Amino acid sequence: MSRTLDHTGPIGAATPTDRAARLRSTWHAAWNEGAVDALDDLLAPAYVRRRGPAGTPQGRGEFKAGISAVREAFPDLHTEIEDVVEDGDRLAVRWRSTGAHAGAFLGVPPTGRRVEVSGATFARFEGDTVAEEWVTFDARQLLEAIGVITTGHTAAVDPDLVRGVHRRFITGVTVVTTDDAGTPKGLAVNAFSSISLDPPMVLVCVQRSSATHPALHRATHLGVSILAADQLEVAKTFAGKSDDKFAEVLWTPGEHGTPLIDGSSAHLEVEIGERIEAGSHTVFTGRVVAAHHTDRAPLVYSGGGFFDISRTAPLPW
Template sequence: ENVNADGYARTYRLFARADTAHADRLGDLAAPALFMTGSEDRNSTPAMSAAMARLAPAGQCAVLSGERHMMTIASPQKVTQRIMAFLDQASNASTNAEAGPPFDAMEFRRALGSFLTGVTIVTTIDDAGDPRGFTANSFTSVSLDPPLVLVCIAKRALGHQAFSTSRGFAVNILAEDQKAASGIFASKAADKFASVAWQPGQTGNPLIGGSVAVFDCDLEQLVDAGDHSILIGRVHDFTHNGAQPLGYCRGAYVTPGLSQEALAAAAPPGTEVGVILENEGRVLFFETAEGSYQLPAGRGLGSANEPRSLKGKLAAKAIDAELGFLYAVWDDAADASRTHVYYRGTVDAPVSGDGQIRFIDIDRIAELKIADPAVRSMLARYARERAEDMFGVYVGNEVEGEVRPLAKPEPSAPIHSGPIHSGQR
């Protein structure tokens, strides 16, 4: 009732006509421009802000997660922070503008390629409800609390529009046997998803079967960065398994797991192949009748139906092990023709029903009677390294930090099992 009808009409006439007058001028905007909205804003949608940012030559789009139309009033601090960051960035860019020496773009790409990475397929659902995806190795973990990850998408990618305006995306970390899928999702094929088994996750984003790990994310922030956009995702849900991850380096795939299996498989027949199998801080041993302890080991890696081989021995005791990376290789002091090859691995639940199987806490391994001195010293190294990486955590920020040990819980104290907060120093 108190609304001024004339004023209201005038304002809405302006809304309706302003686009025709101004939209084409965005391309002439020389100054850096920030187009910001809330992820829940139905009037000024993230898609609209992203489209404007693309039209403006130095435009960037920011979508504030969970905010709505009145975000300047509802969350002034959040909005101001984002504007301040934008202004800082704009003023740094102008001071760095003095051109440095030109450099070779191909060489730059080659140098970047020496960084060994994994391979992911990043997926989303576009406006039409169709699944979209592209292969990416620019995946990076960003923050533990809140849980954030990022991936960079080229502005040239056909999927750029779909990803930069989406509500979220899923990152599927590929396994060694998913090279073919990586190739298809790195192509411009029309129906990339016909070639893989997938299902929608909790957020609807496509999750690809057989992946080593999957992070299902809401789009937290879209950052404009040169010829790419950085998609920062807030992890909503994730899964992972023990399969071997696919790697990528210098323009080619690398398969560390397969190479290591090939090494053990090709080893001379006398080779002892063993494994340190871990389950929640304990290592699996076989206790002999004389009270000494042995790691699972056999003649060669073999297969389940070769009883003398490692895989045969594990199968005979119904141990469902996941072999990981190679841990140690040494020649026998007494017989130089005999090589010992040991893997690291994991085993699911402690297996019962076999009187010989023992799970020993890592820090108690030193007390065990172990006949082979080489195995004993390998296990001492394992215990040392394991104590460091298991109870250490990286603390710091993007410019400085260090790995610090966390206090180990006393055996009698309740084990704190919540997420690690960055404030817990």
């Protein structure tokens, strides 16, 4: 996809590859060894770190103090960088941190519990240094592990009850795809929604355990094929785990390179914007950059079953 490894730039400026290597080694020093001053070479003096619309922006000093506080509470903290994607002066990092809660944190005395938090950081370089970063992670993973909040297994509402509610909600079935350096990847997704028409934006929710997830995290674009009523076999293929799902279907690359399933009811190509970590899933939002629809009836999914909407009677209203 449109990832750049452009080595041109002002003399003395870091090349993209240097940036990724420097970020990896600096993160290792700061997060894994506690050498937070290493960040002074990577982060601009006026560096700003942002965390979601509600988060208070942090400067370089506050960020360094924050890392030290986390390391005091989790002395064996280890952050692993799972993926780095470069695009011009931007760098996207997918990471996972683990550590045992051995010191007071957010007023909570040590619980000894092992905590795992994963997320993504998007850095904007100006020359050699990072001017700005946006970070997204699911803080509930951390807060729940040390007992600050209670969700998940001990949720206020029985998960089976919630599942039963979701089974009453009717959706279509999409295949969400991406081109992973020449290899098509995709999965069946019904957590697809329009966000806005002006500008046209959509979202899809993809479980982090999906084999397609890392490719989507690396991608600049994703494709959405809204399956037609006669594509039940396609839905089953993409809901499965085959290594080569695309060998079993006919597909065509869209104008932005995403694999689109032939014979679908409609297609979209989406330029990925935000990747928001939420519970077990990542919410990918994005801007629609290509759209196409046909008069083929869409496949319908409800209560664990598939339906052909063209065989239902419309209600007068």
